[in-house]
Every structure is written in C-alpha cells, then in structure tokens.
Amino acid sequence: MHQEATSMSVQQGTVAASTSTQTTTTVAAEDTVMVVHQNGGGGGGEGSGDDGGGVGLDVTVSNATTQTPVTMALEEVNLEITDDNDNVDLEVPFTNNAAEGSGGLSSVDMGTNYQISGPATTITTSASDPLDTKDGIEELCPVCGDKVSGYHYGLLTCESCKGFFKRTVQNKKVYTCVAERSCHIDKTQRKRCPFCRFQKCLEVGMKLEAVRADRMRGGRNKFGPMYKRDRARKLQMMRQRQLAAQTLRGGIGDMYQSSQSSSSPFGNIHIKQEIQIPQVSSLTSSPDSSPSPIAVALGQVSSNTLSQAVSNQQPALQIVGVQGTPSMMMADNKLWANSTTTSPHSLSPKTFQFDTVVPPSASVPTSSKMSPLIRDFVEAIDDREWQNSLYGLLQSQTYNQCEVDLFELMCKVLDQNLFSQVDWARNSIFFKDLKVDDQMKLLQHSWSDMLVLDHIHQRMHNNLPDETTLHNGQKFDLLNLGLLGVPTLIDHFNDITAKLQELKFDISDYICIKFLLLLNPDVRGITNRKHVQDGFEQVQQALLEYTVTCYSNIQDKFNKMLQILPELHSLAARGEEHLYLKHCNGSAPTQTLLMEMLHAKRK
DNA sequence: TGTCAAGGCCAA
C-alpha cells in the first residue's frame, strides 16, 4: 500500500593514495542497487591510518524513489496528549528507533538518548557501565539500541555494531535487502538484515574513513579531540538534566500535588507534543505507519495514526501545566527563549551571536496609521519562535555528531521552517477557513517563495547572520537557507534584498506580501476561489493604504514591491529545482514535508 | 603511565 521513498547516498572515505587504483562493484537485486567503489592499492601506505587513512570506500545505496501520497484528511487532531499514568518515561531516542516500542508518547525529547526513566523521573544509571562510572550517564547505540561500549568510528555505539561496521568496510561486504530496505534494526533483529543495518550505521553517522586502510592497531585518529569534546558536553548535559528532573519533581509536583490523586508528581500533566521534523533515520522504522508530513502538518491525521507516527519521530515536547498554567519548564529550545542559562544542551541565540529580535512595533513606522488587519498580522509574527526553532534544531542535529552533512542539515532546517510556515498559515485569517484541499494547493504553490521571503525578513529585520558555528565546530551557512541550497543564487538574492531595502521594506510589508503569496487566487484547482480572492484583495488593499499612508515619500512603493515578486518567485523556483534534483540523486532526506512539497508540484 | 579507540581473535 504505502510505498516508502528511501534513497540515500553516502560518500566518504576519500583518502585513497594517489597511486591507488579504483574498482567498482555493482550488485543489483530487483530495485535495490548497492554500489561499492573500492579504492584499492596502497591506501594508507605512508604513515599510519590516522587522520583520514580510511579504506577509501565510496558507498552508494540507492533505489528507485516512489512518491509518498498525501494522506487525505480524517479529522482534526489535538496534539495535546494527556498522560494519566503514574509513570512518565522521560526517555529520549537518539534518532528514532532507540526508544521505539517503549511507550512512545510519554517521552520528552531532551536531545539525545540518555535515559531518564520513570517512575517519577528516576534517572537511570548503572554502576557497571563504562560511561556511568565516569559520567553518570547511560547511552544506547543509535543503530540498534544496545548498550554502548565507547566511541567507535565517529560516535558512541555498541560493541557489536562496531564490529559489524568494521567487518563490512574492511571486507568490502555487499549486502542486499530482501524486503524494502526499511527493516527495523534493534538489538534483537540487527542480525536479520545487514543491508539495513549498514545503512543505518551510515545514517547515524558512523564514519567510513575511521576504518583504517592499513589495519594498523592502536593509537588515535583524528576524531579523538571530537570524542573528548563530545564527552564533556554529555557530562554537562547530564548535569543539566538532573537539575531539570529535580525541578520537575519539586516544582510541578508541589504545584499540583494537592489536586492529584496520583502518587506521581506527573499525574495528569498534559504533555503537548509537537511534531518537529521527520528524521532521515526514521525511514528505517515502519514507514507504513507514518502519515504524510503535510497531512501531519495540516493536522489531517487521526489521533491514532498520529500517536503511532510521533512515536517514530523525534519529538519536541513541551510540558505544560494543567488548565493552561504556564509551565515550570519547557523542553528544548523553548526553555532558552527567555533564559540566560548557558546550557550545553542549547545553542541559544547568544551562542550563535544572533542579535536580539527587534520587536515588530519597533520597525514599523506608526502602528496607529496601519489598518487593524495589518496590526493583527504583525502582532501574530513570532520571530523569536522561528529563531529558537532554528537554533534548537541545529543543536539537536549536531549534538551527538562529530560531523554532519551540511546539505542534509540544511534540508532539515528548511523542513522545519516549512512546518512553521504551515502552522502559521493554518492559523491565519482567510486561510484557516479554507478546506484542507485548498490549503494544500495554496501552500504547495507558495511555500518556496515564502521560505525565501522569510529569510529575507529574518536578515533584514532581525539581523540573522549569514553563517553560524555549530556545536561540533562546523560552520553552517545560514544564507544558504535563503538560497534554498543554491550558492550561485547569491547575487540574485542580494539584488532582491537591495531593492527591498531601497523601498524601506518593513515588517508590515513583509507579512502582507507573505499573505499575498499565500492567498494566490490564480492557483489551479482551488474550490473556494472567491474566499481566496477576497482575502487577497483585502490584504492588497490594506498594504496599498499602508504604503501610501506611511511611506508617502517613496513613490509607488506598493507597485514596486509587487514587481519584485516575480524575481523572488524565479529565485525560489530555481531553488526548488535544485532541491528536487538533489532529492532525485538521493542526496536529500526523504519522507519530509520539504520533499513532499517538491513532489507535489510535479504531480 | 593510564586511557581508549583502533584492529584481531575465536567461541558460538
């Protein structure tokens, strides 16, 4: 029924000596193709295998991609989930599967797969574990969920996955999957499908180049310092979590104890679970149970389906008090929004040297002159949330990784931005009254334009930098987000930005233009065109009046702004094309809202 | 000199 689109491409271990010869082995089984390019010869011949003396193995795992159909509406889902059980697991999956089958919904994402498990948030530690004795933490192998034995080939894994990865790379094994390349890998089933196991090893970040070409024993490799930093960070994080757990135990427990019959301080706490983004690695877990990303984003799935789906994804949870009481603690990035805490778990805006958001009112001329419509628009803008989501994602994605694929990371950020965009739209005037079918069509038509526009807005009005340093030391090109991954569009992007700056493009202009992009009555196939047209015209009229009233010194600002939109669209279209090609090449994460949007236009 | 992440060995 559901056909899972899985494709991945990994190219690492490019360290073959210049004299090496290259052989290529291709093994095809039905629609599965696994190509192993082997750099033979004298790889690692000089010196040790350290510092990149990898085996020079380029592995491409690919298959024909089939599109995920957009799941059609069932019912509006309430993402607030009440856990009435006494036991609340605070268990966090590394990527996805580690915590699968553990009860799913009652879990709080704190960024990695430490276990802080219930009842009553007992922090699980075991004195027998190597990490426990030093760090007070226990971790699970991101591949199979077994206990980790240390850092192996780039990250913390168990002994068996270490051995499996080593044997596979050293012996240039070629596996095929007899199923659909989406086998679930856990401790009990890891032996069943080596193809999927190896694929998962690569997905979670095990490094081909860490396997030594010369098989030299002992010593250290280039990952040593990263392991060290990682370890220090985990230790700090663990302490932070212990504090958080204590806060929860004391704070929320005290607050609600009197009203709860439960012995647990967590009794009846509402756990609001937000879909963050579908993780690439979640592809290995029962894809048939996953609703379409856009369906999830638009709230089109039944609670049952969603429950199953979210348990397969990396959740970002908020814990909120009952009856809307402000929470004592908010999970992940929301925690840092109003906090000066320099948690190792957070990449706060401060860490990123991201300037404080300018309040909307500060960058619009005079709010008294604007129409109530525009005032409402502006008031609804939540740039702080945008920033926090961005940096929250960047930190969570790089937390346990020594090195991440920056393109993949960019796709994930874009995907998250898309989710925010959908969320914004579905709560917006005019749009929210439309049927889901129409909503989807409008979004599918405008998402990329709006992403580019959002980025321009963040740069112009919130001083979003063009680059940031990730936790693992890698530089992440934020500007690339605005270019949808096409560096050559930089001049085009700057040109558009310059023109808007010249027109004193402000936040009111931005939000109105965004509405105009969204409420495009010319989109084919929409059933309630009149409503869309009405919305479009009202916004257009409001913007016109606003520009005339507040920017009388800029001649024809309104029309000049509208003239820039085709340029914006052209840039976004080129970005879309680029992303689509990357996706077809297997270089972009699949099963994401982003990819579904890319596919939607090509239906 | 201790640590720990490589590779190696070998029973299951």
Place this chain on the structure above:
DNA sequence: TTGGCCTTGACA
C-alpha cells in the same frame, strides 16, 4: 557471521 573480549599504540 556475530559479538565479546583481547591486544596494540598514540596521546595526554
């Protein structure tokens, strides 16, 4: 073929 344990050796 797997996976637990052993050996090795650069580095702090």
